[in-house]
Amino acid sequence: MMQSSHPMQQSSGNAASFPPTLPRIQVSQSDTANLNTLLHQYLLRAQEGRLYPEIIPVVEMECALDMGCGAGEWIFDMAKNHPKLRIYGVDVDEMPLHRATQRRNAKGLCQIQLRHIDITQPLPVPDSFFDFVHMRRCTRSIAPTQWPGVIAECIRVLKPEGWLVMAELELCQISSPAMMAIQSVMTQARAKYGNSMHIRGEMTGMAPRLYGMLLQAQMDNVAYDLHTVDLGFMGGHTARLFLTEIIRYAWRMRPMVVEQQMMSSEGFDELIKQASSELLAPDLCGWGVLITAYGKRGNT
């Protein structure tokens, strides 16, 4: 992914450990191990501790699927709350999936099954198999044009009256101008690669469209919940970690931004540097929104 060499990158010695200048938000060893857990808890806190919308009768369910399960944070929490529920997790990314498998084996949780699967492809699962399909933060691995197909697959593997839940995050505003500029450049870059619902690339815009897509797919009881995500100082350490993760992601997009001639590499580096220091402000304030759209498969 990263082709160009960069002085700051060399000084840190390891491209993977890059954030160029995040002096005091350096992610510590224990943080790296717990990053997924922390981010999961952070989003869960925004969702008022609910792993799924209240309307969904999980107690009566037998079998659930988590699409894009990552390191399985949601799955392990579900397993804890619902010991009889069989839960399948699939992800295209092998590293976190491997961690999830280790954790599953260490805990001896037979109710959990994990598979390495590209969720943008047809699922190797028979029709009407699951009571519940869950997805969270998958916009990075699914292109906008792929969404209707992915949703159709989810519905196919759902039993009649089974529930589909999709939660996506949209970053909105933060009191760091450089961070706002990075967001704007990134969405424009994604738009140029056709990875944005929004023609001008002003926003990725996936989150507010999920509701419409579930309606389009003719699901029943379609609705959505809104939860704001605190990105400011009151969001605590995890909010900073979360923002750091976004900056790392932006950094990985750097070759794309430069290639598209949206910004010079120096200009982009300067922005990242500026954002990294602005995010340390003790009075940082900002927010994003988690939109959870859900619906029930009809009886037919």
Add this chain to the structure above:
Amino acid sequence: MENLHSGAMVSVLEQAQHHHVMHCLEGLLPPIIDVYKLKQVLDVNCHGGAWAVELALAYPGVMVTGLDSDPEAIEIARHKAMTAKLQRVRFYEANLTVPLKLQDETFDLVHLFTSQPLFHPNEWPHFLHECKRVLKPTGVINLVNVTLGPGSSHAYQRFCVLIDQLWRAMGYGFSDKPGTATPGVYFVRMLNEAGFNKSSYDIRPINLGGWNNPGGKACYQLFLKNLLKTREPLIQYKLISGDEFDALIAQTEKDILEADFCAMVALISAFAVKR
């Protein structure tokens, strides 16, 4: 939506928006404020007085002073207070960018609600110092800002960007970067810089779409009504042509009626104490 332009309709929408917003905030005041100790309240940028009148009705011991730069809004507010037979609410027209004609250490609470930038970044410090001056030593300040969030309508999102560009072109931006023209996320910083203490904030979503959401729809219609006012300045700053604007407005009005309409704004409520 022709009737959007009539004053009565606007008043109805403002009332609906007020109720929806208060529902989302779970009350008229942030929980840190002890309402039973409130005696004198200043409502800056009070518009048609919806908040001021409701506060006075809810708490019989409270005196409310409302200020707004728009004489028409003051008329509506006075009428509202008269209809409610309230003696404890006064409304005055006032220029908020010059020293307020109010005595030092008068109020227990200064409240401000705005969906517009209201002040240029260099005017905020002066305004906040004025708020501090008129607050009693134990007084509390509460600033509430509505900021636009994502939506499923392209036209709506396009307007979000256009408004940001317009406000920055008019000098309301907190930087030259996109998305920095709404003051809400800068409240805490500005309160700290003005010497307030114990500053904190609370951010809540307001749903504008979905089904069975008349309050959200009213908020959205009010947003559209305010959008119409940006037509001339947007053209003047060459951000859009008149025809393009009209087409975009028509599209936005159409999109809200669609079953799959999903959009939200957020309320950023910042509070701090003087001492």
